[in-house]
Amino acid sequence: MEVYLVRHGITDWNVQGRLQGREDIPLNEEGRAQAVQCGEALGAAGFSIIYSSPLSRAIDTAAQISVYHTRKVTVDPELIERDYGRLTGMTKPQREQWEARGLPTGMEPWKLLAGRAMAAVDSCAREHGADERVALVSHGAWINAVLAVLSRHEIGTGKTELKNACISVLKREEKSWKILCYNLSPGEYAQWAAGRQPANP
Numbered sequence: 174m175e176v177y178l179v180r181h182g183i184t185d186w187n188v189q190g191r192l193q194g195r196e197d198i199p200l201n202e203e204g205r206a207q208a209v210q211c212g213e214a215l216g217a218a219g220f221s222i223i224y225s226s227p228l229s230r231a232i233d234t235a236a237q238i239s240v241y242h243t244r245k246v247t248v249d250p251e252l253i254e255r256d257y258g259r260l261t262g263m264t265k266p267q268r269e270q271w272e273a274r275g276l277p278t279g280m281e282p283w284k285l286l287a288g289r290a291m292a293a294v295d296s297c298a299r300e301h302g303a304d305e306r307v308a309l310v311s312h313g314a315w316i317n318a319v320l321a322v323l324s325r326h327e328i329g330t331g332k333t334e335l336k337n338a339c340i341s342v343l344k345r346e347e348k349s350w351k352i353l354c355y356n357l358s359p360g361e362y363a364q365w366a367a368g369r370q371p372a373n374p
Contacts, residue, residue, distance in 0.1 A: 174297065174298060174301055174302065174303050174304065174307065174345045175305075175307070175342055175343065175344050175345070175353075176294055176297050176306075176307050176308075176309060176342070176343045176345070176350075177218065177220070177306065177307070177308045177309065177340060177341070177342055177343075178311065178316045178319060178320075178340070178341040178342075178343065178355075179215075179234065179235075179238070179308055179309065179310045179311070179338070179339070179340055179341075180234075180310075180311065180312065180313055180316055180335050180336070180337060180338060181204070181208070181226075181230040181231045181233075181234040181310065181312065181337065181338070182200045182204030182205060182206075182208040182211070182230065182233075182234050182337050182338045183200070183201060183203050183204040183207060183337035183338070184198045184199065184200055184201055184204055184230055185198065185201050186198045186262075187204075187337060188201070189264065190264045190265055191262050191263060191264055192257045192260050192261055192262065192263055193254065193257075193261070193262075193312075194254055194256055194257035194258075194260075194261040195228065195253060195254055195256050195261070196261055196262065197228050197229050197230075198228075198230060199229050199230055199233070200229075200230050200233050200234070204230065204234075204337065204338075205233070207234075207337055207338035207359070208233060208234040208236075208237040208238075208338060209237050210338065210359040210360070211234060211237060211238060211338045211340070211359045212237035212238045212239075212240050212241055213241075213359065214340070214359035214360070214362050214363045215238050215308070215340070215362075216241035217241075217366075218306055218308070219306055220238070220242050220244060220306050220307060220308045221244070221301060221306060221307060222301070222305075222307055222308070223235050223238055223242065223244050223245075223247065223307075223308040223310065224246075224247050224248075224252060224293075224307070224308065224309050224310065225246050225247070225248055225249065225309075225310040225311075226248075226249070226252040226253045226254065226310065226311050226312060226315075227248050227249075227252075227253055228253060228254065228312070231252070231310045231311060231312065232246060232310075234310050234338065235308070235310040238308055238310070249293065249309075251289050251290075251293040252293060252310070252311040252312075252315065253311075253312070253315075254312035254313075254314055254315055255280070255281050255286045255312070255314040255315065255318075256279075256281040257278070257280050257281070258277075258278045258279025258280040258281070259271070259276070259278050259279050259280075260278050260280060283330065286314065286315065286318050287318040287319075287321065287322050287330075290311075290315050290316075290318045290319045290322075291318075291319060291322055293309065294309070294343065294350065297309075298345050303345070313335045314330070316335060316339075316341060317329040317330045317333055317335060318330055319343075320341065320352065320355055323343070323350050323351075323352055324352060328355065333355070333356060335356050336356055336358055338358065339355075339356045339357060339358060340354075340357050340358075340359065340362040341354060341355035341356060341357070342354050342355075
């Protein structure tokens with residue numbers, strides 16, 4: 174089976190460099206356009222189910238994908254973004270100042286994030302057939318945690334800056350997952366899917 178990890182479209186807080194975490198920040202105009210592009214690129218993927226984080230920016234992105242499939246969006250709380258605690262809403266300079274003072278963050282531990290993200294991915298293998306394709310529409314930190322675990326930290330958390338509305342594809346082989354491509358824009362994914370270029374040149 175294949176699992177498609179899709180990041181939501183861009184928001185104003187993304188543009189401002191603010192950590193969104195579990196704040197329900199909506200897509201902006203550009204983000205809505207990206208969601209449409211994502212839906213178009215994935216129109217022929219043939220998903221048997223489309224799961225989404227409960228946050229509106231993910232749900233609205235998933236809704237554009239569902240337009241091309243006879244599937245409604247299923248909300249899965251385990252796909253929600255990392256809880257950044259007191260760092261939520263801060264820009265990078267603000268976060269650096271906070272952490273430099275040694276103040277507590279209340280941030281969700283990475284191991285907990287990675288554990289629940291991989292549990293959601295693994296549940297797809299248990300609940301769906303070997304020939305199925307499943308879409309998981311989530312968030313940057315969540316997707317990067319999956320990529321980090323599966324690549325043994327060669328990519329993902331701390332190394333990969335995921336694009337908004339990016340697409341990454343995982344394939345289940347025997348009892349393990351293989352990353353077929355990652356961090357592709359809708360246009361890049363369409364070209365990759367058509368076999369016209371390497372996944373990540």
